[in-house]
Amino acid sequence: MVDSVRQVVINSPLDMHLHFREGAMAQTVIPLSSYSFAGGVIMPNLVPAVNNFERLTGYLAEIKSIVGEDLFEPYMTLFFKQYSYQELEQFKPHILGIKLYPAGVTTNSENGVAAINKTEATMKYMEELGIPLLVHGETHGFVLDRERLFLPIFEYLADKFPRLKIIMEHITTAEAVALLDKHDNLYSTFTLHHLIITLDDLAGGLLRPHLFCKPIAKRPEDRAALLNAAVQAHPKLMFGSDSAPHPIDKKEACGCAAGIFTAPIALQALVDLFEQHNALDNLQAFVSDNAQKIYGVTPPQKSITLESTPYKVPEMYGEVVPMFAGRKLPWSITKVNNLI
Amino acid sequence: MVDSVRQVVINSPLDMHLHFREGAMAQTVIPLSSYSFAGGVIMPNLVPAVNNFERLTGYLAEIKSIVGEDLFEPYMTLFFKQYSYQELEQFKPHILGIKLYPAGVTTNSENGVAAINKTEATMKYMEELGIPLLVHGETHGFVLDRERLFLPIFEYLADKFPRLKIIMEHITTAEAVALLDKHDNLYSTFTLHHLIITLDDLAGGLLRPHLFCKPIAKRPEDRAALLNAAVQAHPKLMFGSDSAPHPIDKKEACGCAAGIFTAPIALQALVDLFEQHNALDNLQAFVSDNAQKIYGVTPPQKSITLESTPYKVPEMYGEVVPMFAGRKLPWSITKVNNLI
Numbered sequence: 001m002v003d004s005v006r007q008v009v010i011n012s013p014l015d016m017h018l019h020f021r022e023g024a025m026a027q028t029v030i031p032l033s034s035y036s037f038a039g040g041v042i043m044p045n046l047v048p049a050v051n052n053f054e055r056l057t058g059y060l061a062e063i064k065s066i067v068g069e070d071l072f073e074p075y076m077t078l079f080f081k082q083y084s085y086q087e088l089e090q091f092k093p094h095i096l097g098i099k100l101y102p103a104g105v106t107t108n109s110e111n112g113v114a115a116i117n118k119t120e121a122t123m124k125y126m127e128e129l130g131i132p133l134l135v136h137g138e139t140h141g142f143v144l145d146r147e148r149l150f151l152p153i154f155e156y157l158a159d160k161f162p163r164l165k166i167i168m169e170h171i172t173t174a175e176a177v178a179l180l181d182k183h184d185n186l187y188s189t190f191t192l193h194h195l196i197i198t199l200d201d202l203a204g205g206l207l208r209p210h211l212f213c214k215p216i217a218k219r220p221e222d223r224a225a226l227l228n229a230a231v232q233a234h235p236k237l238m239f240g241s242d243s244a245p246h247p248i249d250k251k252e253a254c255g256c257a258a259g260i261f262t263a264p265i266a267l268q269a270l271v272d273l274f275e276q277h278n279a280l281d282n283l284q285a286f287v288s289d290n291a292q293k294i295y296g297v298t299p300p301q302k303s304i305t306l307e308s309t310p311y312k313v314p315e316m317y318g319e320v321v322p323m324f325a326g327r328k329l330p331w332s333i334t335k336v337n338n339l340i
Numbered sequence: 341m342v343d344s345v346r347q348v349v350i351n352s353p354l355d356m357h358l359h360f361r362e363g364a365m366a367q368t369v370i371p372l373s374s375y376s377f378a379g380g381v382i383m384p385n386l387v388p389a390v391n392n393f394e395r396l397t398g399y400l401a402e403i404k405s406i407v408g409e410d411l412f413e414p415y416m417t418l419f420f421k422q423y424s425y426q427e428l429e430q431f432k433p434h435i436l437g438i439k440l441y442p443a444g445v446t447t448n449s450e451n452g453v454a455a456i457n458k459t460e461a462t463m464k465y466m467e468e469l470g471i472p473l474l475v476h477g478e479t480h481g482f483v484l485d486r487e488r489l490f491l492p493i494f495e496y497l498a499d500k501f502p503r504l505k506i507i508m509e510h511i512t513t514a515e516a517v518a519l520l521d522k523h524d525n526l527y528s529t530f531t532l533h534h535l536i537i538t539l540d541d542l543a544g545g546l547l548r549p550h551l552f553c554k555p556i557a558k559r560p561e562d563r564a565a566l567l568n569a570a571v572q573a574h575p576k577l578m579f580g581s582d583s584a585p586h587p588i589d590k591k592e593a594c595g596c597a598a599g600i601f602t603a604p605i606a607l608q609a610l611v612d613l614f615e616q617h618n619a620l621d622n623l624q625a626f627v628s629d630n631a632q633k634i635y636g637v638t639p640p641q642k643s644i645t646l647e648s649t650p651y652k653v654p655e656m657y658g659e660v661v662p663m664f665a666g667r668k669l670p671w672s673i674t675k676v677n678n679l680i
Contacts, residue, residue: 142538142539142540142544142559142560143539143540143543143544144484144539144559198482199482199483199484200482200483202543203483203542203543203552203556204482204483205595206595206596206597206598207547207549207552207595207596207597207598208594208595208596209547209549209594209596210594212543212547216543219482219484220482252592252593252594253592254548254549254550254592254661255545255546255547255548256546256547256548256549257546257547258546258547321594
């Protein structure tokens with residue numbers, strides 16, 4: 001008896017946390033997302049940061065020129081700073097949300113927020129205008145405690161601004177997952193890699209720089225809590241890859257940059273993961289429908305067909321080593337249909 | 341007013357956990373230890389392992405030929421396997437102890453012990469013959485839990501063989517330190533690096549492959565417990581650098597080998613550390629006297645003088661990047677006196 005090839009169709013998958021970079025790197029990575037996703041939330045932590053109209057429109061134009069004919073909606077974000085009500089009113093039609101980085105916690109976040117109480121006027125305006133707040137929720141504490149230590153700040157903000165949608169980006173701990181059910185206005189993105197790896201994969205055998213990311217991968221119990229929420233497609237949860245390309249010479253180095261590049265293999269790996277957990281029926285919600293409801297967006301209509309035939313992940317995309325480089329994934333993308 | 345240069349003299353410093361390798365690497369690293377130390381415990385995890393008379397005498401001859409005129413005693417160890425009483429009787433005059441590696445937990449430990457209950461006949465003979473047992477105490481659990489999960493095995497062995505001296509090598513957790521006061525026959529080595537770094541230094545900013553080691557560096561509370569015991573020169577505690585050279589292309593790589601190379605900078609850094617904690621009076625015990633009492637050895641008489649003048653650590657020794665590469669340490673070795 002021959003195993004029949006199985007098919008999975010995903011409608012308008014969305015990557016709600018994505019790093020596109022600029023220039024040559026953008027040329028490499030944008031087409032890989034715009035091919036297989038219908039849209040993505042584009043992070044603003046460039047140098048200089050995307051925090052004014054000129055940077056925003058310039059970056060959007062660069063992205064659109066690379067996206068070209070692909071059906072892909074770049075949902076733009078601004079780098080959090082103190083904005084006036086009038087500025088935010090002008091920005092609102094052009095952005096999905098504003099991304100807050102505590103100063104210095106990740107790549108190009110040196111000019112982020114140093115004291116949360118200086119942010120509250122802007123947050124009040126965002127609440128009034130209905131602009132979501134996206135947060136990299138880590139403190140400057142010990143690397144394994146940073147997310148946990150930030151959770152009281154999430155709770156404080158959720159209580160203080162009850163109509164502000166707050167997205168806890170790329171959470172990694174069981175304690176953070178638990179907050180989704182405690183505060184109506186807290187939402188979250190999960191990455192692919194935090195559903196798969198723990199600190200063991202980074203540092204349990206040989207040290208694996210290509211699995212180094214921020215927040216750092218945590219304990220097996222944390223991964224289990226994330227996976228449990230993901231495969232149930234918890235309605236306050238969205239897929240956001242945090243796909244973060246760095247050239248190989250910044251990864252295999254004396255000081256290795258944080259970030260895992262997953263965009264081109266995310267759908268294939270998610271189908272595999274959800275199938276392993278008998279949860280393929282929930283994948284559509286996790287990779288698209290939940291995000292549409294939470295943000296109130298309607299992405300381009302596009303269907304991605306995957307089949308249960310092996311896909312060998314390239315060793316490199318340009319200068320970037322992807323997750324699962326050189327390994328075979330059991331699912332391939334076999335068709336991309338643009339429905340409009 | 342000009343600060344006067346201060347001096348510290350250490351008599352016959354001993355490095356009770358040391359990786360010398362073989363061949364070209366041994367040529368690079370052995371002279372760096374034999375210059376500033378009076379002796380060291382030489383680990384047997386080579387390929388093939390040092391677990392028979394031929395390997396033991398051959399390796400000792402190689403070491404002695406490189407040590408040359410330096411006053412340095414290589415205290416040899418055997419790789420643990422099941423040995424007969426007669427074999428151990430023959431080995432005893434030639435070794436300081438036998439090193440047990442649970443299978444696969446660190447570099448070249450693939451042929452280590454897979455089941456502790458198969459080891460007990462040999463341990464009984466070692467107890468009778470007065471041969472110490474040196475143990476890399478980690479299980480195969482989650483990377484942060486491996487040492488903690490091994491502690492019940494230390495306690496079991498300590499109770500089962502009350503006259504066997506058991507050395508918990510390079511321990512890294514507060515819980516392991518606490519066992520020193522609980523079992524008369526448990527002793528320990530501490531590395532330099534576990535007194536200085538935590539997981540934050542490896543992975544809190546950029547990932548630092550040259551600070552990757554096994555056991556992996558732990559939490560600030562763990563480092564504090566180690567430092568507290570070290571600066572008091574707890575009498576059941578010895579310095580053992582676990583200095584483990586790897587060529588740079590095995591460290592700055594897709595899969596980075598575990599090990600930190602500290603031998604040539606260990607004394608300078610220890611003087612600095614003990615001075616910072618107002619504990620210079622206890623350094624002699626930590627780096628020599630405790631080990632002499634625990635093992636009952638009398639090393640060559642050699643005094644090392646350090647002065648409070650800056651020492652710039654080389655970027656490389658041969659192909660090996662040392663800890664603190666390119667940085668200045670506040671103490672230099674200025675004189676090595678051979679007293680015999």
